[in-house]
Amino acid sequence: MRDQEPAPLDAERRLSTKQAAELLGVKPETVYAYVSRGQLSSRRVTGGRGSTFDAAEVEALARRNRRDGAGGSGSGSGSGSGGELSVRTRLTLIESDHYYFRGVDAADLAARHTYEEVAEWLWTGRLRPGSTFTAPAGSVAVARRAVEALPGHAAPTDLLRVATIAAATADPLRFDLSEDAVLGTARTLIPTLVAALPPAGRDRRDEGPLAHRLWTRLTGRDPDEASLRALDTALALLVDHDLAASTLAVRVAASARAHAYAAVSAGLGVIEGPLHGAASGHAHRLLRDVLDQGDAAPVIADELRAGRRVPGLGHRLYPGEDPRARALFALLERIPRAEPALLAARDIVETTARHAPLHANVDLALAVLTTSCGMPSTAGETIFAVARTAGWIAHALEEYGERPMRMRPSGLYAGPKPPQALPE
Known part of the structure; x- marks a missing residue:
């Protein structure tokens, strides 16, 4: 037959x-x-x-x-994926301890291309060799004035959120959600955010690759080529990571047809949580403690005694090694001044392995970068936020092509059964 x-x-x-x-x-x-x-x-x-x-x-x-076990009740309470929201996307795939941007290994992309080129690939599916982002003078002036008005203790995400809102007010065409308009916003907003950050030293670089400009906002040390390359690669590695909490917030905003600045602002609001963008700061402080004491054992013991999770280790999406950490550590090993921090990071991993066999994640790799380059503990959060802005805009663009207001889950009411008597 x-x-x-x-x-x-x-x-x-x-x-x-x-x-x-x-x-x-x-x-x-x-x-x-x-x-x-x-x-x-x-x-x-x-x-x-x-x-x-x-x-x-x-x-x-x-x-x-x-x-x-999420279906079959007829109540609509399950999401069809273990209670988690699923959104179809063509941007990022994570599987088997690898992640891919539009089907291409993201770590390989970051190793061979600049942050700007990787961002262009994620936005358009096309590589644009030599891509650079330019910030309009008007937007930079407005954003800087807004940031300078903040108190000195304002966190990096505070500065970036305020700069984003200020830049939006300087763009009367921000409500144009066409692809070309949103891409134009992306290419100007990211450098505007960097330009709005106060310089860490006397130098304030506003030209050249974005990583070079960002360096002057993170440390007063003079850069070397290997360190700049590590920073640029860190930005490229962190461009996107599927539907992280901040990215979901961005897609919800875009589903309601919020403009790109507002969508980015939604993402910035979420990464301030200690379990997301701020996680690298905890890893930085842990690494500093280990360097100060010269031994990871007492530092890890204090973390475990306090019932805290050891920062910089493990990732729920990678049972094995975090590919972002692997790529960044490989570059950091080429920087002589990073050796003490690398040894301390290795000590953290090996000491914790006696309790739980966890691999280093990208937060620990970022901590090695920021510590060895004389950056503050908040630097990793700044790097993360600037890098991820490109991914957020890619997701906003994708969501603008979907049915409006589709990101509207139904609540599962668990309160008193109505009707209840009016309260006295």
Whole structure:
């Protein structure tokens, strides 16, 4: 018996809303909730009022629901992926201790291209050798005045958030969400943020590669080529990392059609949390303590005694080695003055391994970079925020191409059953 010919791509099997609901074991309303969460795509029936769904996509979601125990209740309480939101994206894939930007190994990209070139690849899928970002003088002036008005104890994310909002006020066309307009915003906002930061020494560089300009905001030391290369690579490695918490916030803002500045501001608000962008600062301080004491054991013991997680180790998405840390450590090993911090980092990993076999993550690698280059503990957070701005704009661009307001999950009410008597 001859095998059947495969169906053409345009003849994919479609299911009605009722059929999809039955296959998923949920109510029809929940099917549309899956659509609003980005877990299913729908297509309007030609000349009709209903929608149809790709059978293969529905079956895949049903399998995930069965595996994770999230479906079958008919309540719509599960997200179809262990309670986590799923959003289809063409930007970043993380699997098997590697991560990829548009299908290309991200660590390899960062090793061969500048931060600006990697950002362009993520935005457009095209490499633009020699790409540079230029900040408009008007935007820089407005952003600097806003930043200079802040108190001296303001954190880096405070400065960057204020600079972002100030730059938005200087752009009367910020509500243009077309691809070309948003890309133009991206190429000017990132250098504006760097230019708005106060210099760490007497030098304030506003020309050349972005990493060179950022260096003068992070340390008063004179740069060497190897250190500048490490900083540029760190920026490129941190451009994006799938749907991190800050990136999800950006996509929610973009789903509501907030302009690019507002979307970036949403991301900056989230990374101030100690479990996200600020994590490198904890690793920096741990590394300094180990360098001061000359031994990781008592420092790690204090962390464990206090019930704290040892910063700079392990990552939930990488059971093995964090590829970003691996790439950055390889560059840091070429910098002679980084040797003490590298040895201290190795001591941290080996000492903690007696308690839990965890690999160094990118926060510990950033801590080695910032410590060995005379940067403050907040420098890693600044590097992270500047780098990730490019990824946030890439996700905003992608979300602008989706149905508006789709990032609207349903709440699972757990309060008193109504109707309740009016309170006295």
